[in-house]
Amino acid sequence: MAEKVVIIGSGPSGWASAIYAARAELEPLVFEGAETEENRVQGTMPLGQLNLTTEVENYPGFAAGDMGGYLDSALPEELVPYRDPKAESHRAVTGPELMELMRQQAKNFGTRIVTDDIVEVDFSQKPFKLKAKSGDVVEAHAVIISTGARANWLNLESENKYKNQGVSACAVCDGALPRFRNKPLVVIGGGDSAMEEATYLTKFASQVHLVHRREELRASPIMAERAKNNPKITFEWNSEVDEVFGNDENGVTGVRLKSTKTPGETKDIEASGMFVAIGHTPNTAFLKDQVELNESGYIVWKTPFRTHTSVEGVFAGGDVADDHYRQAVTAAGTGCMAALDAQHYLEEHGLA
Ligand code: NAP
Numbered sequence: 001m002a003e004k005v006v007i008i009g010s011g012p013s014g015w016a017s018a019i020y021a022a023r024a025e026l027e028p029l030v031f032e033g034a035e036t037e038e039n040r041v042q043g044t045m046p047l048g049q050l051n052l053t054t055e056v057e058n059y060p061g062f063a064a065g066d067m068g069g070y071l072d073s074a075l076p077e078e079l080v081p082y083r084d085p086k087a088e089s090h091r092a093v094t095g096p097e098l099m100e101l102m103r104q105q106a107k108n109f110g111t112r113i114v115t116d117d118i119v120e121v122d123f124s125q126k127p128f129k130l131k132a133k134s135g136d137v138v139e140a141h142a143v144i145i146s147t148g149a150r151a152n153w154l155n156l157e158s159e160n161k162y163k164n165q166g167v168s169a170c171a172v173c174d175g176a177l178p179r180f181r182n183k184p185l186v187v188i189g190g191g192d193s194a195m196e197e198a199t200y201l202t203k204f205a206s207q208v209h210l211v212h213r214r215e216e217l218r219a220s221p222i223m224a225e226r227a228k229n230n231p232k233i234t235f236e237w238n239s240e241v242d243e244v245f246g247n248d249e250n251g252v253t254g255v256r257l258k259s260t261k262t263p264g265e266t267k268d269i270e271a272s273g274m275f276v277a278i279g280h281t282p283n284t285a286f287l288k289d290q291v292e293l294n295e296s297g298y299i300v301w302k303t304p305f306r307t308h309t310s311v312e313g314v315f316a317g318g319d320v321a322d323d324h325y326r327q328a329v330t331a332a333g334t335g336c337m338a339a340l341d342a343q344h345y346l347e348e349h350g351l352a
Pocket of ligand 1: 191
């Protein structure tokens with residue numbers, strides 16, 4: 001029997017959709033993604049990008065406080081994310097905590113969860129068909145796509161060679177590794193992610209070189225100031241990495257910077273790690289021409305202020321359809337909208 005609504009993805013958008021759909025008695029089924037090495041390397045593990053961040057200070061409703069008691073009462077013990085014993089007790093919620101709380105909230109209302117990827121969809125017939133990596137095929141009257149976006153890479157051969165040996169796109173996942181302790185590190189990018197990663201890495205590194213291709217930051221003023229005021233961060237303006245140095249024994253040992261202003265000018269920097277924070281790519285490859293995408297690969301919302309895609313009965317929420325705001329709270333907001341839009345669609349067609 002076809003499901004009423006299947007939700008693909010497990011970031012704030014997916015869980016907000018699930019909470020609303022479950023409370024509307026649509027019995028949602030969520031494909032939260034697979035815990036595979038491939039997903040780990042490309043940053044598409046379950047619980048999305050927030051699961052790869054530290055404190056989340058801008059999600060409304062979570063003022064800094066003592067999270068411990070709340071987490072212990074809201075989550076089963078085995079799901080309480082790792083707590084840094086040295087962290088201050090009065091602090092903001094972390095990304096992994098927020099995501100486990102959202103997942104649990106969806107489960108509390110009866111959401112069913114499959115820990116697998118959807119790898120193929122057929123939206124040409126109704127009910128829609130969705131194929132999981134396991135080979136299972138699920139049918140659904142309505143689908144909500146909330147697969148988010150993932151980090152971009154420089155695409156240098158030497159960068160690829162040293163992935164997991166000093167090259168990373170996630171400071172929070174990898175920054176505490178022994179290889180980075182008390183060593184100089186490189187962070188690339190000029191946006192909020194680069195500022196956040198550089199600031200975070202100063203906990204471990206002896207020095208962080210922040211490499212940006214222009215001399216003006218894209219980051220929000222508060223994040224930029226925090227990085228600029230950090231004595232361990234040095235800005236390398238008008239520079240791009242054009243080679244990662246290393247060897248099999250030690251992994252990354254440094255990078256070569258190329259000036260974006262003066263042709264031929266280069267500078268070598270010693271570093272035991274390179275963290276790439278240069279924007280994102282939407283996770284839409286599995287859709288293969290089934291839904292209209294824009295030139296950057298993001299799903300197109302066809303009706304202003306609605307989450308309808310080019311296929312009737314298929315809705316999209318969160319970063320997979322939003323290359324502009326890309327915030328946890330906006331993702332949760334459009335996830336809620338997608339569930340309400342799906343509910344109205346199912347009711348109109350007598351499928352709810
Ligand atoms: P972003 O704002 O798109 O910034 C990407 C940066 O990478 C830009 O500075 C860009 O340079 C640079 N870049 C892009 N391609 C490059 C390449 N091939 N080589 C070298 N540099 C390259 O992305 P983001 O920092 O990931 O942020 C995305 C969204 O998430 C933003 O809306 C941001 O506010 C939000 N965010 C918020 C927080 C927070 O509030 N705590 C934390 C992280 C992210 P140019 O500037 O020259 O284009």
